[in-house]
Amino acid sequence: MNTPRKWRPDASNSGRPHYLSDTERDLIRLAQEPGFPRWTEQIKSAGGCAHPIYLSGRTTTATDTGILIRHYDTANEPGGRLAVRCRNRRETRCQPCSYLHAGDTFHLVRSGLIGGKEIPAHVTGHPRLFVTLTAPSFGAVHRTTSGTSRCRLTRDHSTCEHGQPRQCGLIHASDDPLTGQPLCPDCYDYTSHVLWHAHAGVLWNRTATAVRRHLASAGGVTQSKLPTLVRLSFAKVAEYQRRGAVHFHAVIRLDGPQGPESAPPEWASAALLTQATRTAVKAVQAPMRHAPALGDRVFVWGSQIDVHTIRRALDGGPVTEEAVAAYVAKYTSKSVSDSGGLDQPVTSAEEITLAPVSAHLRALMGTCWRLGGLAELEHLRLRPWTHTLGYRGHVLTKSRKYSTTYRALRDARTAHHQSDSPATAEEIGSVSEWRYVGSGHTPAESEVAAGVAQDLCDLREIKRTLRL
Ligand SMILES: [Zn+2]
Ligand SMILES: [Zn+2]
Ligand SMILES: [Zn+2]
Structure with missing residues (x-):
């Protein structure tokens, strides 16, 4: 693999060197990895997950009579591992x-x-x-106000024993950091x-x-x-x-x-x-x-x-x-x-x-x-x-x-993705061996995954608009 250059000429101002950021250098490294296309596919099937879990292992599916139906081994995957979704429910995490x-x-x-x-x-x-x-x-807290209403507007102009007023009278938008804060802690x-x-x-x-x-x-x-x-x-x-x-x-x-x-x-x-x-x-x-x-x-x-x-x-x-x-x-x-x-x-x-x-x-x-x-x-x-x-x-x-249950919904999704398989549950036996080998993205991987997630999001929006 080529060693990434420290700087490249800037097209808009060719005289000055443009120093690459850590992420840009990491992107060059990532794109030059021989397994990059396959890794991108993995991230696509993980929906552009922001913190994928990496697993290493194998699954063998065979009929009762021992005929091999499917064998999958991460040995052939980039880095010998497979990215799966983190499945975090929090928007702030993934x-x-x-x-x-x-x-x-x-x-x-x-x-x-x-x-x-x-x-x-x-x-x-x-x-x-x-x-x-x-x-x-x-205890009294500041409230989001609407229309002409004011937060805790009373005739009581007294203060509490800590010297804080018992009324507010201000207007608070929903993103006002004061909203939810106590009048007197x-x-x-x-x-x-x-x-x-x-x-x-x-x-x-x-x-x-x-x-x-x-x-x-x-x-x-x-x-x-x-x-x-x-x-x-x-x-x-x-x-x-x-x-x-x-x-x-x-x-x-x-x-x-x-x-x-x-x-x-x-x-x-x-x-x-x-x-x-x-x-x-x-x-x-x-x-x-x-x-x-x-x-x-x-x-x-x-x-x-x-x-x-x-x-x-x-x-x-x-x-x-x-x-x-x-x-x-x-x-x-x-x-x-x-x-x-x-x-x-x-x-x-x-x-x-x-x-x-x-x-x-x-x-x-x-x-x-x-x-x-x-x-x-x-x-x-x-x-x-x-x-x-x-x-x-x-x-x-x-x-x-x-x-x-969530489990049943996830299983139904997995079954849908594997619907091309000719085998039924009764006919097959599966042997799996998996272990956790890591998680998360490098800065460049994170950028690529965010792009994949955005593409999927745009696609959903188009489908919704066209009512597909
Ligand atoms: Zn995730
Ligand atoms: Zn207030
Ligand atoms: Zn007080």
């Missing part, structure tokens, strides 16, 4: 993979609402709600905020139990007998608000005893489910006991509750099946980093001090770290979850019967 993940989420949520992916179409007739649950207030209850996050999962589980209890009593049966009459299914997504508090959007569906295949009895209506949900959300509590340093506490939902019946797409309105599925899918590609937080776990208190986050998020992370050091709160695992501000749940959780 845009192409997060797009794919959001698409899967859309189909997962949508099939639970209108059928498809092994869910019958008559599921549209079952009671379906879209519910938003928020955290309570932990010293008044803000950081401890309750973090502990609420740590109990949000329990609060949700108790809410689902309370809804079931309400339904059981409406159906005139005990809670243990309820599954013989109706089943409750849900899919919920967690979203971080600007104030750094999680809130949840959930699709709740009521089925008959066999799940989505069976219709619920007449009495189990959308109106009853709405009433059961509202009652449950207002009543449930998640207690924290045996914490002498902090005292017994009880966690509840915030007062802002939204419960809507999901309408069929053809009936129109803002809360249709498609709109709900798209809304939920959008939030699975977000994380706390979209609210200015960190994507990665924190490993020391010093990291929090140096983190490029707002003072408010730094205070939340600091509180998480400090409380995580208390023996009585060990079970809440606050330190490993400092970057999520104490919230331990997945971004999307769903009950078993809601609809399909």
